[in-house]
Amino acid sequence: MKKVLAVASGGGHWEQLMMLRSSLDPHDVCYATTRRDMAATHGIEPVAELLDCNQHTPIRALLCLIAAIRLVLKARPSAVISTGAAPGFFCILAGRLIGAKTLWVDSVANAEQLSMCGKLSKHVAHECLTQWDHLASDTKPLFRGSVL
Amino acid sequence: MILVTVGMQLGFDRLIRAMDEIAPTLDMPVIAQTGRGRYRPINMELHNNLDAGQFEELVADSKLIVSHAGIGTVLTAQRLRKPIVLIPRQADLNEHRNDHQLATAKQLRSRPGILVAWSTNELGVTIRKSLANSTLPHVEPQASSELLNAVAGFIERGQI
Numbered sequence: 001m002k003k004v005l006a007v008a009s010g011g012g013h014w015e016q017l018m019m020l021r022s023s024l025d026p027h028d029v030c031y032a033t034t035r036r037d038m039a040a041t042h043g044i045e046p047v048a049e050l051l052d053c054n055q056h057t058p059i060r061a062l063l064c065l066i067a068a069i070r071l072v073l074k075a076r077p078s079a080v081i082s083t084g085a086a087p088g089f090f091c092i093l094a095g096r097l098i099g100a101k102t103l104w105v106d107s108v109a110n111a112e113q114l115s116m117c118g119k120l121s122k123h124v125a126h127e128c129l130t131q132w133d134h135l136a137s138d139t140k141p142l143f144r145g146s147v148l
Numbered sequence: 149m150i151l152v153t154v155g156m157q158l159g160f161d162r163l164i165r166a167m168d169e170i171a172p173t174l175d176m177p178v179i180a181q182t183g184r185g186r187y188r189p190i191n192m193e194l195h196n197n198l199d200a201g202q203f204e205e206l207v208a209d210s211k212l213i214v215s216h217a218g219i220g221t222v223l224t225a226q227r228l229r230k231p232i233v234l235i236p237r238q239a240d241l242n243e244h245r246n247d248h249q250l251a252t253a254k255q256l257r258s259r260p261g262i263l264v265a266w267s268t269n270e271l272g273v274t275i276r277k278s279l280a281n282s283t284l285p286h287v288e289p290q291a292s293s294e295l296l297n298a299v300a301g302f303i304e305r306g307q308i
Binding site: 002004010011012013014015016018019020021022023024026027035037038040041078079081101103105107108109110111112126127129131142144145146147148 | 157
């Protein structure tokens with residue numbers, strides 16, 4: 001059993017993370033999200049809460065990054081997995097600092113190109129998956145099926 | 149009851165306006181979650197500022213969901229086994245920053261329980277079609293086995 005940090009913002013990102021639960025739940029998983037109430041509807045309590053942010057909210061992004069680093073230092077995961085968005089990317093960044101293996105799963109909503117965080121994760125995460133075959137490359141992102 | 153939802157992020161007045169016109173012709177009440185939209189519906193009960201639990205209760209009580217083509221709503225409808233009619237947001241109408249919802253709707257349109265209205269003109273017909281034939285498979289929705297295996301393998305070995 002591995003220690004895993006699984007992160008997704010509220011909404012579609014979170015619903016997609018929940019679709020991966022059968023692969024996550026055999027492990028010791030710490031879940032983190034921006035919407036505690038969404039986690040509760042899936043019976044996930046406790047959950048670590050992160051501030052929602054994006055490229056247009058730099059102050060919140062900085063606070064979120066700090067919180068992500070604190071969370072990773074506390075949880076000490078061996079793997080960090082995120083289905084997006086920016087708060088999940090920050091956890092992957094923080095995961096690299098402690099030597100965790102990191103996986104970005106780009107949202108299935110991104111059918112035309114990877115999200116901005118998805119593009120960044122190609123350089124930061126150990127592995128990067130797209131959920132669309134036509135967006136895949138030989139290394140990053142790879143295509144390995146989708147939540148749909 | 150029919151639940152109309154536009155997701156948490158953006159308004160979608162084209163959908164709300166169209167549903168407000170269609171609502172009196174349907175044989176059941178229509179409840180609308182309009183997000184940040186400006187249009188105030190007259191023929192639909194307005195519910196905003198719902199937390200996730202309250203929203204799920206509405207989904208559970210509904211006979212049909214009418215929604216933007218957002219993944220969160222689609223997956224919630226699947227999980228609670230509700231039929232859903234999708235109408236994709238369009239970038240040329242300033243409804244989203246790009247046309248990813250069109251791609252999502254194309255990908256989803258052949259799935260059981262999901263119908264797509266490509267414009268508001270098709271909305272009424274599509275809703276009636278869904279209400280007349282709303283059988284959903286009783287399978288627990290989950291990601292493809294390929295994706296689940298990739299994630300499981302990654303956790304074990306640190307690589308895909």
